[in-house]
Amino acid sequence: MKTDVEISQEAKMTSITAIAKKLGIKDEELEQYGNYKAKVNFDPSAPRTDGKLILVTSINPTAAGEGKTTVTIGLGDAFTELHKKVALALREPSLGPVMGMKGGATGGGYAQVIPMEDINLHFTGDFHALTEAHNTLSALIDNHIQHGNELNLDPRQVTWKRVMDVNDRELRQIVVGLGGRTSGVPRQDGFDITVASELMAILCLSNSLSDLKNRISRILIGYTYDRKPVYVSDLHVQGALTLLLKDAIKPNLVQTLEHTPAFIHGGPFANIAHGCNSILATKAALAYGDYAITEAGFGSDLGAEKFMDIVAPRLKKTPDCVVVVATVRALKLNGGADKHDLNTENLSALKKGIVNLKRHVEGMQQYGKPVIVAVNKFATDSDDELTYLLNYVRNDLKVTGEIINSWAQGGKAGVELARKVITACDQPADFHELYNHEESTVLEKMQAIVTRIYGGDNIELSHKAQLALKRIEKMGYGHLPVCMAKTQYSFTDNAKQLGAPDNFTIHVSDLQLKLGAGFIVALTGKILTMPGLPSHPAALDMDIDENGRITGLF
Template sequence: MAEVKSDIQIARAANKKPIQEVGAKIGIPAEHLLPYGHDKAKVSAEFIKSVQNNENGKLILVTAINPTPAGEGKTTTTVGLGDGLNRIGKKAVICIREASLGPNFGMKGGAAGGGYAQIVPMDDMNLHFTGDFHAITSAHNLLSALLDNHIYWGNELNIDTRRVTWRRVMDMNDRALRQIVVSLGGVANGYPREAGFDITVASEVMAILCLARDLKDLEKRLGDIIVAYRRDRSPVFARDLKAHRPMAVLLKDAIQPNLVQTLENNPAFVHGGPFANIAHGCNSVMATSTALKLGDYVITEAGFGADLGAEKFFDIKCRKAGLKPAAVVIVATVRALKMNGGVKKEDLGPENIEAVKKGCVNLGRHIENVKQFGVPAVVAINHFHTDTDAEIAAVKEFVESMGEEAVLCKHWAHGSAGAEELAHKVVELAESGRSQFAPLYADELGLFDKIDTIVKRIYRGSEAIADKSVRDQLHQWEQQGYGNLPVCMAKTQYSFSTDPNLRGAPTGHTVSVREVRLAAGAGFIVAICGEIMTMPGLPSKPSSDNIHLNDDGDIEGLS
């Protein structure tokens, strides 16, 4: 059997084209590409403004079943489909998120795809890339510094130091920083108070950058951030601290979308990176809306399973940006379905048709949920070499019973050639006019009712539950004029419930909302459910154990 190359080995051997040639394929002149080396560039604001009158292409969302340790391959399928559409003669542009250092050195790995369906340069993308995350971290923490500095120099705004809500961030999993005390060490260091860190991808600044339409909108949203409250419970905004303008200065380059390429030299925008389990899980509106002006088809993804990523894509991103998706691809693997059917990871190799059938209930739930938004769907079976014909047939038969079609995809091993059938099916769906997209709930619905609607209709729980303090807080925000905002559910990605070990398609469970946060600048309410953490921790054996430089100075171990 031939040696199977690692993702980074495949990426390192890529025959990359100069980024100017990649941009030219979708009509971006070289002078409007701001290069970061030879193989990546930012697209100028002037060019983005110049194409706003172009007609929009078709928007395709790639989502998935709930993630398992067996792997699903949502980004890999996004890249494979983009290459597949270009292979059959369509002008297609890929839009995905940037990778966070936390999961790269932790457990999840990178975000550039895999096998022969990758975006390159993979190592740059999974590490510092063009510095966007560092800029977001710096802008966020500038606001933190200005807040504490204002309190130190007399507190003219009468901030109640017991009601400071703005936490610091860093782009690394570090559980030790979840809850800390700052300003210890005496008078010169300020007033001690309890504080904490979130990971950068959970920062409201990240969400704002990904939802802003341009620099002016970015600056306004930054000014709308609520950082604390006074004793009379009135909010203190970032603009009160005169923080929004210097924050925008730090983000002036970061807001410009990054252009890179696939292994087959097709264009890909990689921009922004909010997590879907604790944030809204979508790449930037600027990247997606620009791609829609340049391509016939735009393929984008939303993080984790459809219960989180797709729901937030529809109810937050599409609602806020006025986007109308034409079709959805739901990614599943035979291996992951077996895990949902009760098989342990070490026992996934042998054929087990009954486990596949049992695990298909998870896939079925996601198909039903996507249909609730009025968008037609196709299932992509991301192929593993251990899959048997009978197992694949069982998945196809199940999906057919749901009134949809499943397509076997081999893009990981064969690139665009392995995604041709999926590409043809996506074109058929997108051109059918079947999409009647609508969000799940109306803007006017009460905030807790919005949470409860998601719990009942997407998670199939019996109800959302919360302490009186949480309900009172939501009611107060409604009185302050924030009642029309959508909600962003922070919940485990592994289950429809808040129990990560409850696989399949559970029903009747309650979803406990332990805390709510107002992201006034981003324009949504965050509902933190169950035991989910906004600052993840590293596993007992982190991926960093395997990441190193080889004798040639090349990176090994990134995935």
């Protein structure tokens, strides 16, 4: 079969103005970036009737592949096959993983968003704008310290790192300000990847420019020598930072291979932040479409939980249906199968690993909305394996399950799944909060996530985390939701514990306030906010010829 980039390059794209007309987007609301990309000047305050919201999530990601984005896009194209007015809302890819180990991040096979090369590379410049705004704040902080430090900011307690949209382990820990008095004040610093920036989370949780500016003003940048908090508003630079993001806040409109409209906007790190596309993009999809299909980062224990508990309250809309993506291959890996032997039928491993799917389904059922399992079919799956998996979903879990193979066949392969999703969206269902934001303590919120979503027993706070919790409560921020920073590969904080472990404790090493984003980050395990490159980076296989034709981009 052709590579993803070859399929994308052979696609016949429709003009972005025609895609916009499908949704009823007016010409004056469209800012074109060439013929096939545009930003949309969307006004979320305009009176509209929202469509149905479908959230796609998955089991824990594995080396075997789950294809969550491919399923999301294929489901959108299936809605188009059924002549439904549908819009996708997806995250933008980060250049770090694109050049590192993931390759492209726009779906795969015949379920892709296009132009694939543009989206995976610089797109409309949103990530560059975020990087520039973030590092401008870093420069302003150090400049303030250099020129008298009126705020009495302790250089040892500056919490605002620098960022870059590249995987570069060398930059995790650095020293800045070397070179004498004219080169700044020496202090320890470091780089995160751009998607881990709080500005990225803020952009994705903002409803307007004014909301964006207010959130930026609340960013905690560090503490004074006498341990008092210092905010961006103390530097009076929230206006300057906001103007750098005036275009980045606008959702981007593109299309799938089958010309389904797709908003692609924002991409916060699903470990350290909430891992969902922007609220504005989801609101636009809801406003312009009868159905809006979005996805959350990583498995349901990370992205979907954060969508429900962090995004939905700000969106003021909960999903009408949740789709959990699973594959035979990934479940066999969870059941102990060798990752190099997943093409061989192994019902024993599948039966052992299926507990991972069970826990994800039960976790999503905590919220009271209909849950459907989408089995993403691989060519190597045997009929017996697929039959066992579907029977387990339908008879043991007692939820709807359907096979989808859009990677090979496009939207037509997801029509039956789409029909089931439409039926589920029409079912009356009350949303249940996992915890009460205002009344539950920070510990109670973490405990609810660990016990009800992860299936664990306890939380253990390090001495550092205990001190941080006391500081947070003393500052009056205990009402904020909790954003768990945890490995995506396991329900536990140990990436190697696959399946559905029981009787485990989540170890919290630190708690960090993200006041602009509006949540508390609970750091567990070893979470890297600046990834490194693998021994064979994807960049080694990429090239471009004199005609501008790209190869090797996944």
